[in-house]
């Protein structure tokens with residue numbers, strides 16, 4: 399269980415904003431943060447990772463306290479056991495794909511984990527390449543595999559797929575789904591993409607006016623029903639339409655499926 403109660407004054411372009419967030423996230427859950435630009439979504443991830451200090455509040459992750467303002471506890475980012483994937487994949491340029499992933503292993507971890515992740519991410523044939531020889535989507539797969547290799551208590555994804563074109567994004571979403579199914583990593587993702595949120599997450603938190611409101615069904619939050627168009631996107635001369643074909647909405651995977659026409 400992950401429990402947070404955070405308060406932070408943000409200095410936004412429109413003046414000061416008090417961000418207040420109370421959240422409980424069950425182990426293995428996948429939650430998405432959704433909201434307009436500048437509402438503090440990335441700041442929430444940074445506070446979870448330890449790169450930004452809340453003004454007050456607490457963060458507890460699976461029984462350990464990472465932050466408690468009153469008790470003056472603020473565990474460093476290195477000791478928080480967080481995996482992160484951001485839009486700009488920060489890979490080590492001088493290491494191969496395999497080495498980039500292996501770098502995240504803990505000391506006694508078997509190297510077979512790297513092979514498993516290479517296979518899961520469709521990177522086996524690229525294992526010996528350096529990052530400069532990879533496409534954006536492939537680099538993002540490496541970043542994801544590396545984040546998973548450390549088997550973090552919390553996986554933080556900040557619009558990890560937004561710089562990637564439609565086709566690749568779809569296949570990366572499938573990889574993310576598979577990762578989540580296999581490793582049960584508690585995941586918090588920032589996304590503006592309704593389709594992505596409904597497909598991947600089991601809860602959504604809408605951040606607006608400094609407050610976060612949690613909804614148990616992303617499909618219901620977006621007021622989607624069977625047959626509704628979730629997303630229309632033009633890419634080159636093709637138009638992709640995503641439709642919700644089953645209304646159930648409480649979880650992704652078996653219950654919510656998508657089709658393209």
Ligand SMILES: Nc1ncnc2c1ncn2[C@@H]1O[C@H](COP(=O)(O)OP(=O)(O)OP(=O)(O)O)[C@@H](O)[C@H]1O
Pocket residue numbers: 407408409410411433434435436437438439440441442450
């Ligand atoms: N350390 C800080 N202290 C106070 N305010 C900050 C700090 N860091 C960032 N901010 C401000 O917080 C606001 C929210 O930024 P943040 O990146 O969290 O929003 P966001 O919801 O992720 O936006 P986007 O969707 O555009 O990525 C911004 O106006 C930013 O300038």
